[in-house]
Amino acid sequence: MTILIGYVDTPEGEAALETGLAEARLRGADVIVVNSPRRGAPVDDDMISAAQVQRVLERAKRADVAAEVRQPLHDDDLPDTFEALVLETGADLVVVGVRHRSPVGKLILGSDAQRILLEASVPVLAVKA
Amino acid sequence: MDIHAFLDGFALVVQPGNLLYCLIGVLIGMLIGVLPGLGPAATIAILLPITYGIDPVSALIMLAGIYYGAQYGGTITSVLLRLPGEASSVVTVFDGFALAKQGRAGTALGVAAIGSFVGATIAILGLTFLAPFVAGFALDFGPPEYAALALLGVLLVATIGNGNVLKSLVAAALGLLLATVGRDSFTGAGRFTFDSLQLSDGIDFVVVAMGLFGVGEILYNLEERHGKPHVPAAVANVWPSRKDLREASGAIGRGSAIGFGLGVLPGGGAVLASLAAYAAEKRRAKNPERFGRGAIEGVAAPETANNAAATSSFIPLLTLGIPANASMAMLFGALLILGITPGPQLVNERPDLFWGVINSMYIGNLILLVLSIPLVGLFVRILRIRPAILAPITGLITVLGVYTINNSTFDIFVMVAFGVIGYLMKKTGFEPGPLVLAFVLGQLVESSARRSLVIFGGDPTGFVTRPISGAILALLVVVVLWPVLTRLLRRVRPAAAPVVEQRPADTRPKENVR
Numbered sequence: 293m294t295i296l297i298g299y300v301d302t303p304e305g306e307a308a309l310e311t312g313l314a315e316a317r318l319r320g321a322d323v324i325v326v327n328s329p330r331r332g333a334p335v336d337d338d339m340i341s342a343a344q345v346q347r348v349l350e351r352a353k354r355a356d357v358a359a360e361v362r363q364p365l366h367d368d369d370l371p372d373t374f375e376a377l378v379l380e381t382g383a384d385l386v387v388v389g390v391r392h393r394s395p396v397g398k399l400i401l402g403s404d405a406q407r408i409l410l411e412a413s414v415p416v417l418a419v420k421a
Numbered sequence: 422m423d424i425h426a427f428l429d430g431f432a433l434v435v436q437p438g439n440l441l442y443c444l445i446g447v448l449i450g451m452l453i454g455v456l457p458g459l460g461p462a463a464t465i466a467i468l469l470p471i472t473y474g475i476d477p478v479s480a481l482i483m484l485a486g487i488y489y490g491a492q493y494g495g496t497i498t499s500v501l502l503r504l505p506g507e508a509s510s511v512v513t514v515f516d517g518f519a520l521a522k523q524g525r526a527g528t529a530l531g532v533a534a535i536g537s538f539v540g541a542t543i544a545i546l547g548l549t550f551l552a553p554f555v556a557g558f559a560l561d562f563g564p565p566e567y568a569a570l571a572l573l574g575v576l577l578v579a580t581i582g583n584g585n586v587l588k589s590l591v592a593a594a595l596g597l598l599l600a601t602v603g604r605d606s607f608t609g610a611g612r613f614t615f616d617s618l619q620l621s622d623g624i625d626f627v628v629v630a631m632g633l634f635g636v637g638e639i640l641y642n643l644e645e646r647h648g649k650p651h652v653p654a655a656v657a658n659v660w661p662s663r664k665d666l667r668e669a670s671g672a673i674g675r676g677s678a679i680g681f682g683l684g685v686l687p688g689g690g691a692v693l694a695s696l697a698a699y700a701a702e703k704r705r706a707k708n709p710e711r712f713g714r715g716a717i718e719g720v721a722a723p724e725t726a727n728n729a730a731a732t733s734s735f736i737p738l739l740t741l742g743i744p745a746n747a748s749m750a751m752l753f754g755a756l757l758i759l760g761i762t763p764g765p766q767l768v769n770e771r772p773d774l775f776w777g778v779i780n781s782m783y784i785g786n787l788i789l790l791v792l793s794i795p796l797v798g799l800f801v802r803i804l805r806i807r808p809a810i811l812a813p814i815t816g817l818i819t820v821l822g823v824y825t826i827n828n829s830t831f832d833i834f835v836m837v838a839f840g841v842i843g844y845l846m847k848k849t850g851f852e853p854g855p856l857v858l859a860f861v862l863g864q865l866v867e868s869s870a871r872r873s874l875v876i877f878g879g880d881p882t883g884f885v886t887r888p889i890s891g892a893i894l895a896l897l898v899v900v901v902l903w904p905v906l907t908r909l910l911r912r913v914r915p916a917a918a919p920v921v922e923q924r925p926a927d928t929r930p931k932e933n934v935r
Contacts, residue, residue: 329650334457334504335804336650365649 304389430776446486454494600863637843680729
């Protein structure tokens with residue numbers, strides 16, 4: 293069994309990691325932490341550094357869960373990156389953090405979390421910060 | 422030196438409007454210094470049209486600010502991301518990023534900013550005292566001297582500039598050829614116009630430059646994919662310690678001198694100066710293996726030198742009317758558009774412009790020193806912009822700008838054509854710089870050469886018998902024969918060969934990064 297956890301360095305990302313690790317221990321599953329920067333730009337704020345990757349792995353170790361961190365690049369479609377990883381790894385649960393987004397903000401910027409919730413082929417666990 | 426004109430220049434610079442243009446210029450300069458791919462020459466080319474509406478002094482202050490501001494900006498990405506934002510910051514990557522990995526990114530940035538400021542200020546002082554002197558000397562220049570000097574400029578640009586000498590010469594030759602397009606200014610005969618009315622006035626310099634630098638670089642960058650995004654190194658403790666400063670002070674002093682000297686040379690400028698300063702620092706260090714592993718001198722020397730060179734390359738432009746590098750060629754074009762012919766008369770005819778621009782650099786560098794460190798975080802955030810978003814915006818500005826010059830759609834197509842040429846040149850390793858410079862200087866070479874022939878009554882020996890033009894032409898011969906002579910010498914005296922061959926070994930890793 294494998295669980296995908298979407299992680300960025302925000303309270304929502306932390307919450308997703310926390311809950312995802314707890315869920316993994318409960319199910320006795322492995323964890324793949326996904327931190328996907330956007331392709332093209334020289335710098336991405338959401339990308340975590342090697343030190344942070346190490347910290348995430350240590351947390352998984354403390355939680356007694358086998359984990360790996362993947363940082364695949366995404367183009368305009370983050371949900372597609374998740375779906376591709378689900379198919380590739382045979383994961384059976386995706387954990388994402390969700391946050392408030394106003395209707396106007398959603399209209400303009402869209403919501404990756406919502407699209408993952410609706411489009412993923414496996415159950416999705418949405419966690420609030 | 423006319424002290425009153427000098428002080429009047431300051432009065433002009435501190436006018437709120439000009440201060441604002443200075444601020445805008447250096448901010449844009451830093452911005453494009455941070456963005457890899459977009460260089461100062463391209464930015465000045467793209468922004469040239471917006472300067473039409475404003476006062477020439479303000480326009481020049483802003484455009485000059487872009488050039489020297491870019492030298493500051495390039496450091497930031499070199500140190501934090503191992504991604505040189507400017508060609509002139511390529512060597513800073515080695516030691517700057519090594520320092521950042523040791524958690525001393527702040528120190529590297531601080532030393533670079535201080536070095537840049539010191540180097541630039543020393544160079545401006547040199548400019549202040551030397552420029553009027555050179556201009557006074559150049560007042561004796563007639564058409565033959567100008568023809569010889571411009572020819573020397575074309576040749577030096579092609580041979581000293583970075584990259585393959587043969588390819589640079591080819592590009593320069595192409596530039597000279599393009600300069601002949603249009604109606605002959607003496608006889609009125611059409612040359613390479615293909616009976617086109619639009620071509621009979623010749624090809625506009627700005628259109629060529631915007632195409633080669635602007636469109637060409639946009640196309641090239643779109644294709645270049647910047648692999649994986651980076652996580653910038655954390656910046657803490659910007660103020661370098663007293664020990665760091667003491668270690669760097671020698672490098673800053675030598676960097677200023679090297680930068681100032683190389684900036685004045687045609688074909689020199691910031692890129693060459695930073696390479697030379699780094700190499701010099703490495704050669705005289707007691708333990709050169711420190712370089713590349715976080716030697717503070719390795720950041721201080723090139724950063725100081727590129728700012729000093731950026732400043733001193735204004736000397737040939739403002740005093741002789743001969744641009745030393747591609748960015749100066751853009752400023753030369755800007756001056757021509759604004760109705761000012763740069764040359765030795767500038768200091769007397771337009772003292773406001775001459776001293777206004779020079780003195781704005783004192784202020785501009787002060788602004789840069791104050792801004793560069795606190796705004797590091799902001800500038801790194803700008804790198805989140807993807808080329809896919811940046812390119813259409815710059816493309817649109819370029820097309821709009823080129824149209825506004827003559828309200829001519831023909832110009833847009835000429836620009837696009839040169840954009841494609843520029844792109845292909847970059848792809849195949851030709852530098853567009855020599856082409857643009859030769860294009861600018863070509864017109865000068867032709868008109869001065871023919872005017873002098875009229876003066877001499879058609880006798881070409883006049884070039885050699887006049888002392889100044891004769892001396893310049895002798896120098897020209899030396900430049901042409903130098904590579905041949907050194908090669909011959911090496912063959913005759915094989916014992917000397919190892920000494921000579923050490924230098925390419927030094928420069929090779931630098932070229933790989935570019």
